[in-house]
Each structure stands twice: as structure tokens, then as C-alpha cells.
Amino acid sequence: MAGREEVTPRRAPGPPQAGRDLTPPRLRPRDVLRVGAVGLRTRPLRAFLSALGIAIGIAAMIGVLGISSSSGAELDRQLSALGTNLLTVSSGQTLSGEEAKMPVEAEAMIERIGPVLSVSSVGQVQDAKVYRSEEIPEARTGGISAYAARLDLLDSVGATLRAGTWLNAATHAYPAVVLGSATAERLGVGAVGPDTQVLVGGRRFTVVGVLEPVALAVELDTAALVGWPVAEERLGFDGHPTVLYTRVDERHMDAVRDVLAGTGNPEAPNEVDVSRPSDALAAKQATDQAFTGLLLGVGAVALIVGGVGVANTMVISVLERRGEIGLRRSLGATRGQIRTQFLAESLLLSAIGGVGGVCVGAAVTVGYAAYEEWPSVIPAEATVGGLAATLVIGAVAGLYPAIRAARLSPTEALASP
Structure with missing residues (x-):
């Protein structure tokens, strides 16, 4: 009919149409x-x-x-500072089980090896006991050993001082002593100076220095170190080195290690022990x-x-x-x-x-x-x-x-x- 509008009926909602996306939204x-x-x-x-x-x-x-x-x-x-080119040559034992002795000339003979850069040594003074004073019983040694030491020892082992000074040309012939770190603690020595003295082999020695712990030579931590001449003159030291500290060109380390025992003690190389301290640290x-x-x-x-x-x-x-x-x-x-x-x-x-x-x-x-x-x-x-x-x-x-x-x-x- 003219003038009437056609109205399209609304379709009731029905089921989803085919093809419609029903996938639930994804979680971001x-x-x-x-x-x-x-x-x-x-x-x-x-x-x-x-x-x-x-x-x-x-x-x-x-x-x-x-x-x-x-x-x-x-x-x-530590190894970078101390170096890994240190070899030690020490006295071993004889076939009978007794402590061997290296020749007095061992240090000089080892110095002749070409790749060896430097050699220093210490020698144990066998009968010299170390005490804080005369009042300490003889049996209470504290495991401390007395050693004669060369003046260039500190450079060879990379040691440093905690207090005082090292032995020098003016003091190594006189009763002056440098204590290892553990030795100073056991003796109760906290300061150095003219008034600080200890007994070494029954004689009074003035403490002039105390070492820091020595990583490459731990035997020095429990040592009392005196000059080589005063040890021979006053303590009855026989002059035989006990341990030699050898700095070697690292390029020839193995070759030098093989000949050190025979060079240090040609007559009895089997009575010499050769070691590399840095190996122990490793x-x-x-x-x-x-x-x-x-x-x-x-x-x-x-x-x-x-x-x-x-x-x-x-x-x-x-x-x-x-x-x-x-x-x-x-x-x-x-x-x-x-x-x-x-x-x-x-x-x-x-x-x-x-x-x-x-x-x-x-x-x-x-x-x-x-x-x-x-x-x-x-x-x-x-x-x-x-x-x-x-x-x-x-x-x-x-x-x-x-x-x-x-x-x-x-x-x-x-x-x-």
C-alpha cells in the first residue's frame, strides 16, 4: 500500500552460525x-x-x-706475586734412615747451572733450642727450629716483613734474630726492638724483625733465623745447608729439576729431595x-x-x-x-x-x-x-x-x- 513502510521482522537469536570463530581469547x-x-x-x-x-x-x-x-x-x-719458578733442594735421608747432609759447596755448585737465576739457603742449627726466657722448661720447645739464613733469602722465597727489618751486613754477624710468623705467636713476641730478646742455643738474641706467613716456604713460619756467620761462631753451626731455594728460568724448569739433585750432592743424589712449592699450593x-x-x-x-x-x-x-x-x-x-x-x-x-x-x-x-x-x-x-x-x-x-x-x-x- 502506498505510504506504508515495510518492516523487516527481527530474527530471534539462534545457535551459532557455521564457520563462526569460537576460539577463546588467548592469555597474554x-x-x-x-x-x-x-x-x-x-x-x-x-x-x-x-x-x-x-x-x-x-x-x-x-x-x-x-x-x-x-x-x-x-x-x-699469590702465585702471580710470588712466582711459580721456585724449586727447593732439601736434605733427605740416608739408606740407614739418618738425616743426610748436603755439601757445604752445594749452593755454589747449583749457581753454576745456566738457567738458574738465583740461589739462597738456610741451614738448621741442630742443637740450638729457642725459648722466650730462661724460665721456660727445656721440654717446651714449641716446635721452633733455629736456622742460619743467607741475606738474600727474602727475595728468593718472596717473603715480607710484618715488623722490623731483615738481617743485613751490619747485623748478620751479631746476635740478631728474625722470627717466623708462628714463632712470634708461640713466643709471645708482639714488638721488635733492642729490649725484645729471646734465647737461641742458650744465648740471648735481639729480635729485629718478624715475618709474614711465607706461602712458598712454610718451614720458615716456625723458624728463628739468624745470620750465617753468627750461627757458625756462637751456635756451633757446621755450615751445611739444609734447604736451598732456587729461582729458575721457567722455560727450562723441567731440565733444571732433573739435574738439581745430582748437582747439589754429586756423591749421593738419592739423599736430596727436589720439590716445587707452587705444586703444593695447587x-x-x-x-x-x-x-x-x-x-x-x-x-x-x-x-x-x-x-x-x-x-x-x-x-x-x-x-x-x-x-x-x-x-x-x-x-x-x-x-x-x-x-x-x-x-x-x-x-x-x-x-x-x-x-x-x-x-x-x-x-x-x-x-x-x-x-x-x-x-x-x-x-x-x-x-x-x-x-x-x-x-x-x-x-x-x-x-x-x-x-x-x-x-x-x-x-x-x-x-x-
């Missing part, structure tokens, strides 16, 4: 972090205690590796590394225990949050999204513990290294490996709870009390 990384942090925010104490187990394991591992690396760096620094470092491996095992056990705690926390979280899971499923969340939520929560929990453990382990390393006056070294691979380990632990610990949460049907979850 920011959304994953947000939903994963829900359980941590609502139960902070439980989350803290679970993360603490991870933190203890990581802190133990970082601390052990850091302290071990710092100790190794200190050893490398062996000590290897022992420390073995002990480090043991401690790392302890840290790994603590980390696994922490992972079990995270898994336990996540299982309980799934049981307590069935209503939440059912509600999210009824609103369209997929099984994959539920699984991602709980897996993200487990990873966040472990990551928090891992970061905290790295910080604590680094602080322990820096503090201990500063106390020992070592360089602080925190291996980057330990930090990265520690964080990676926490993520692996978190993924393994959260996998089963996440799968269990994803398998809950909406009706079952909503019906749970």
Missing part, C-alpha cells in the same frame, strides 16, 4: 603473570615459606662456588675443589627439598581453589589456560626463591672474601645456573598440580565444598 604474558600471582598474593606466608626452601638451596650453592672461586683467585694472586687448591663438590651436593639436596615444598604447596593450592577453577572453566577458560595459570604460579614461586637465594649467596661470598681480604669472585655461570635450576625445579614441581587442576570439570569443581 602479562595476563599469565597476573593470574599466576593470585595464589601468591592471597597466601603470602605459605608462599614465603615455600620460596625459602628454594632460596636456601640456591644460596648454599652460590656461596660455596663464590667462596671457592674467591679462594682460587687469592691463590692465583694440590691444596685441588683438595679445596673436592670439598667444594661435597658442599655443592649438600646445596643440591637442599634445592630438591625446596622443590618438594613447592610441589606440596601447589597441590594444596589446587585442592583449596577448586571453586575458583570451576568458576573460570564455566566462564570459558580452557584446560590449557588453567594449566598455564598454575604452572606460572609454581614458576613465580621458584623464581622468587631463586633470586633471593642468589642475593643471599652473593652477600655471603662478598662478606667472607672481605673478612679474609680476598678478591670477591661470583662466577657468572653459577648465577645463571642457579636461576635456571630454580626454573627447572619450579616447572617440575608445578607440572603435576597444574595437570590435576586442568582435569577438573566445571561441575565437579563447583560442586566441591
Whole structure:
């Protein structure tokens, strides 16, 4: 009819049309972090205690590796300063088991070897006991030995003085003595000077110096060192060297080492011991590394225990949050999204513990290294490996709870009390 408008009737809503996209929206990384942090925010104490187990394991591992690396760096620094080209030639034993003696000319003969850069020596004064005063019983020697020493000894062994001065051309022929670090402690000598005296072989010697610990000649730490001439004149020293300290061109180290015994004592080379002190320090470092491996095992056990705690926390979280899971499923969340939520929560929990453990382990390393006056070294691979380990632990610990949460049907979850 003219003038009437045709009205198209509205179509009632019906089922979805074929081809329509029904895929639920994807969770963006920011959304994953947000939903994963829900359980941590609502139960902070439980989350803290679970993360603490991870933190203890990581802190133990970082601390052990850091302290071990710092100790190794200190050893490398010492060897760099002291040198690794020192060989020692010392008196051994005869075939009958008695203490052997090197010839008086041993030092001069070794100096003739071409690659030898310098030679110094000490000779033990056998019958000279060292005491603080005449009132000390003779049996209380304190394990201290008296040695005659050459004037160039300090340069050869890389020793330094803690106090006072070293023997010189003016004092080595007179009753002056330099004490090793341990000797000074055992005798109770804290200062040097004309009024500080000790008994060496029954005679009073003035303490003119005290050494720092000698890394490459530990026998000097428990020694009382006097000049070679005064030892021969007043203490009955026979002039035979006991230990020779030889600096060698490193390019010919092995060749010189092979001929030192025969050169130092041509008549009985089997009665001479040749060693390289830096090898002993390297062996000590290897022992420390073995002990480090043991401690790392302890840290790994603590980390696994922490992972079990995270898994336990996540299982309980799934049981307590069935209503939440059912509600999210009824609103369209997929099984994959539920699984991602709980897996993200487990990873966040472990990551928090891992970061905290790295910080604590680094602080322990820096503090201990500063106390020992070592360089602080925190291996980057330990930090990265520690964080990676926490993520692996978190993924393994959260996998089963996440799968269990994803398998809950909406009706079952909503019906749970």
C-alpha cells in the first residue's frame, strides 16, 4: 500500500552460525603473570615459606662456588706475586734412615747451572733450642727450629716483613734474630726492638724483625733465623745447608729439576729431595675443589627439598581453589589456560626463591672474601645456573598440580565444598 513502510521482522537469536570463530581469547604474558600471582598474593606466608626452601638451596650453592672461586683467585694472586719458578733442594735421608747432609759447596755448585737465576739457603742449627726466657722448661720447645739464613733469602722465597727489618751486613754477624710468623705467636713476641730478646742455643738474641706467613716456604713460619756467620761462631753451626731455594728460568724448569739433585750432592743424589712449592699450593687448591663438590651436593639436596615444598604447596593450592577453577572453566577458560595459570604460579614461586637465594649467596661470598681480604669472585655461570635450576625445579614441581587442576570439570569443581 502506498505510504506504508515495510518492516523487516527481527530474527530471534539462534545457535551459532557455521564457520563462526569460537576460539577463546588467548592469555597474554602479562595476563599469565597476573593470574599466576593470585595464589601468591592471597597466601603470602605459605608462599614465603615455600620460596625459602628454594632460596636456601640456591644460596648454599652460590656461596660455596663464590667462596671457592674467591679462594682460587687469592691463590692465583699469590702465585702471580710470588712466582711459580721456585724449586727447593732439601736434605733427605740416608739408606740407614739418618738425616743426610748436603755439601757445604752445594749452593755454589747449583749457581753454576745456566738457567738458574738465583740461589739462597738456610741451614738448621741442630742443637740450638729457642725459648722466650730462661724460665721456660727445656721440654717446651714449641716446635721452633733455629736456622742460619743467607741475606738474600727474602727475595728468593718472596717473603715480607710484618715488623722490623731483615738481617743485613751490619747485623748478620751479631746476635740478631728474625722470627717466623708462628714463632712470634708461640713466643709471645708482639714488638721488635733492642729490649725484645729471646734465647737461641742458650744465648740471648735481639729480635729485629718478624715475618709474614711465607706461602712458598712454610718451614720458615716456625723458624728463628739468624745470620750465617753468627750461627757458625756462637751456635756451633757446621755450615751445611739444609734447604736451598732456587729461582729458575721457567722455560727450562723441567731440565733444571732433573739435574738439581745430582748437582747439589754429586756423591749421593738419592739423599736430596727436589720439590716445587707452587705444586703444593695447587694440590691444596685441588683438595679445596673436592670439598667444594661435597658442599655443592649438600646445596643440591637442599634445592630438591625446596622443590618438594613447592610441589606440596601447589597441590594444596589446587585442592583449596577448586571453586575458583570451576568458576573460570564455566566462564570459558580452557584446560590449557588453567594449566598455564598454575604452572606460572609454581614458576613465580621458584623464581622468587631463586633470586633471593642468589642475593643471599652473593652477600655471603662478598662478606667472607672481605673478612679474609680476598678478591670477591661470583662466577657468572653459577648465577645463571642457579636461576635456571630454580626454573627447572619450579616447572617440575608445578607440572603435576597444574595437570590435576586442568582435569577438573566445571561441575565437579563447583560442586566441591
